[in-house]
Amino acid sequence: MNDDFDDYEDDGDDDQSTLELAQLALDRGDSSTALDLVEDYLEHYPLDVEALNICAVAASNLGDEAKALVLYRRALLLDPKNGALHHNFGVLLQRMGGLEEAEARFRRSLELQPDFPEAYINLGNTLDELGRTEESLAMYDQALRRLPDTPDAHYNMGYALNRLGRFAEALKSFDEVLASNPQDAAALNGRGYALSGLGRDNEAVESYSRAIARDNKVPTYPYNRGLSLARLGQVDAALSNFDAALASDPRFFEAYIEKASLLVELERYGEALAAIDAALALDAENAEAFFYRGVALERLGDLPGALAALDQSLLCDPESIYTLNNRGNVLIDLGRLDEAMLCFDAILARTGGYPLAHYNRACVFARQHREQEAVQALSRASDLDARFLDDARTDPDFDAIRQAPAFLQLVGARKRRASGKKPT
Template identity: 60%
Template sequence: MYDDFDDYGEFFDEDLRANLLERAQEALDRGESDEALEYVEEYLEENPLDVEGLNLCAVAAANLGDDPKALALYDKALKLDPRNGALHHNYGVLLEKIGELDRAVLHYRRSLVLQPDFPEAYINLGNVLDEQGRSDEALAMYDQALRKMPDAPDAYYNKGFALNRLGRFEEALESFAKALQIEPQDAASHNGQGFALSGLGRDEEALVSYAQAISRDSQVATYPYNRALSLTRLARREEALADLDTALSLSPEFYEAMIEKAGVQGDLERFDAAMATLDQARVLQPTSPEADFYQGVLYERQGRLEDALTALNRSLDLDPGAIFALNNKGNVLIDLGRFDEALACFDAIIARTDSYPLAHYNRACLFALQKKVRPAVQALAEAGKADPRFFEDAA
């Protein structure tokens, strides 16, 4: 009789342990990772080598920001079960999160060898490849995911995002349209659609897409920022400025929005405000040359040539090979009558690239000012050689 009772107790314990794992999974599904962690750690006290428990514990720890603990748990689990595709995938997700992209790629690929019918792994691998600048490879992964799961809006969205990155805007529009057919309320897809439309020069249509994105999620700073870019191209600068202020209120350290705001303020000839914005940008990213470069541009527009030269030199100290800064510095030096120094700037550009015809053109202008006809003509010819459409576009 007592033996029967002991057997019943063993079954009860097994059922309780299984129930702990179920509760942990349910808590994760509800987004309650702290509760999940409590359940699964209790389970692992009695089952320290259980791979499913280690996996759930790692997921919960990662969700709670304890990445070192999650990494150690995945390492342990993979030593116990190296052919577990789900483990490799989840490990890849964590490695991607902490920026170890090469290792993430390896584990995603291993996951797909072990579980080739796992669409999410194709999507995540594509995302990492795209982040690494390998967008063509990423597209192949998204297409694989769509073969496995043709109605996956995430795959269409990410494919569209990669196509936008590659400048293949017509194809991107097709992908975002398919994503929105499946999930019409997805703000990110509306934003991606707007970006593709603006890339095609269809900024009025882009504004409609950006408005759809913002109406669905008003807390993402990128959406008003992108709309501001289209509004600026349409010369609707006051509206652009309002959107940039919105973007910065949502994300006060949004450096690109700060630089763009200064540009719009400069276009509106609010030079003091633009300078103040660029000062803020410099504090935010002191090693970036952009704030000093744009201050140089603004000083030049105001005729403050010495100040412009000082700002451009600061920019070049941070990025000595910056072509635009060298070109602007050369133009300022021409206006200051310092022709030899100006020529050195344009020559430095030509030494770095053969695809910047403006440097040849500016050399021609400089030689013309010095009444050096033959070198001026030769420099103009070089500008045309660097870009046969240069003079057509300039006109």
């Protein structure tokens, strides 16, 4: 009898050792070994909640989400008040895009384990993904109260603050992360973004460069550096960075758009159109890509092509005042003045504070020899931005009324204001 009892204990020890080995394999990132071990264990102990949890985590790590879902549901039927299970299930649901259910799981986890920092962090991440970024900050704060030195909470808070445009606070969060790990590439990238938002692009470039030196495989790092370089006027360097981003990820849509925008500025229209074509191959209904196509074609003198591109852009985004304005300009150049005026009127119906629309209305009126209406529209534009009077002095659209008394009086008033002289 003693022999039988000893054998039984040995078997139990072996089984427990198998479960411990599975956990150790999971901890060191060897999910395949962990899965093999724990599945063998579950053949003998199918109702062991800890084993079901390990098996679900391993399956999830290996991409078998359907299997993990079944395992979590089975484990929670056996132990519905297990906070760790609800948390791990929430992580899986969040990864699968089931954000509302993930939120519910994290909240249940915290009801059962109120001092669970990881649950607060993941709840914050879920809220951020749901567009409730302000709420996410409160969750990161809760995590930091319980574990002040956790870099994940500072890191995620930094990215949330960047999205909210609270760049000074974001910078502090990333500096907290970097204080414990100065080589954290993602934190260096986030720090660069915050610095850029604060108008400190030179420092941002330095931070991005450190991130790239640490990890040159992440396309957003050279992309973000390219944006800062472009703002600093270092256009060739910016283009090189956008190309580096595209070399890492040929499907990086935003990099094609930013590259096209710079190439248009450089008057390299053929290259710009090639970048736009690549962008449209990824998203055939993107308003921004068609907008830049229209700009490039207009600069090349292909006005019908430009108009077609801008019309396509407006089909994708009918509310874009910038596209409406460019469409109006192309119609002016095509001599279709009444149609152009409709574009500018549509802009002002949405926002009266867009001076370029007032200026372009003045251009149309001037071409139509409607002196008083042209001067009124130009006066309104100059009230919003006085530089438009300087533009009007040399703009050929005003040739027809350039010697008209009302026009001369308006431009003369601008000259007197600029010089400080009083009228005689």
